[in-house]
Amino acid sequence: xxxxxxLLHINQLQCDDFERAVLPVARHLxxxxxxxxxxxxxxxxxxxxxxxxxPVGLSVAYHLQKLVRALWHCRTEGPTFQDPLCIDDKYTVTxxxxxxxxxxxxxxRDRTPEARECVYQITxxxxxPVVIRAGLQFAARxxxxxxxxxxxxxxxxxxxxxx
Numbered sequence: 001x002x003x004x005x006x007l008l009h010i011n012q013l014q015c016d017d018f019e020r021a022v023l024p025v026a027r028h029l030x031x032x033x034x035x036x037x038x039x040x041x042x043x044x045x046x047x048x049x050x051x052x053x054x055p056v057g058l059s060v061a062y063h064l065q066k067l068v069r070a071l072w073h074c075r076t077e078g079p080t081f082q083d084p085l086c087i088d089d090k091y092t093v094t095x096x097x098x099x100x101x102x103x104x105x106x107x108x109r110d111r112t113p114e115a116r117e118c119v120y121q122i123t124x125x126x127x128x129p130v131v132i133r134a135g136l137q138f139a140a141r142x143x144x145x146x147x148x149x150x151x152x153x154x155x156x157x158x159x160x161x162x163x
Contacts, residue, residue, distance in 0.1 A: 007092040015105045021051050025061055027084035029068040034078060063141055067134040074128035096122060107139035
């Protein structure tokens with residue numbers, strides 16, 4: 001979790017609103033792997049639930065956690081993510097974050113060559129099957145569909161007394 005050169009502004013990424021909203025969740029999950037004593041995984045799940053409501057948000061955080069953990073374990077050094085708690089870093093992305101979002105973006109759209117290139121780069125040429133499987137599971141669960149947007153679920157049902 002360091003500030004590094006070659007940062008891009010988040011608006012320079014070719015991604016939709018869902019993929020952009022995944023980034024803070026991924027950052028907290030990465031911080032949790034880097035500093036397990038801080039339990040930032042909890043914050044990642046809270047952010048996801050706030051973003052997409054409970055059913056979708058918990059699923060996003062769970063599947064993304066599998067992907068981030070797989071990336072963490074397949075590389076010599078863990079991927080570089082911005083500090084999710086730093087206001088100054090909120091709108092900039094590292095190379096690894098760009099590749100993660102690019103991989104998700106292309107997998108969700110079934111763009112195999114582009115997704116493969118992102119996987120190749122982010123895994124440092126390893127083409128790790130665990131990373132690929134986790135990415136494809138995430139993409140299948142949250143595919144683009146029409147418009148490429150995951151919508152918030154409807155309001156929770158209200159319980160009423162029926163006489």
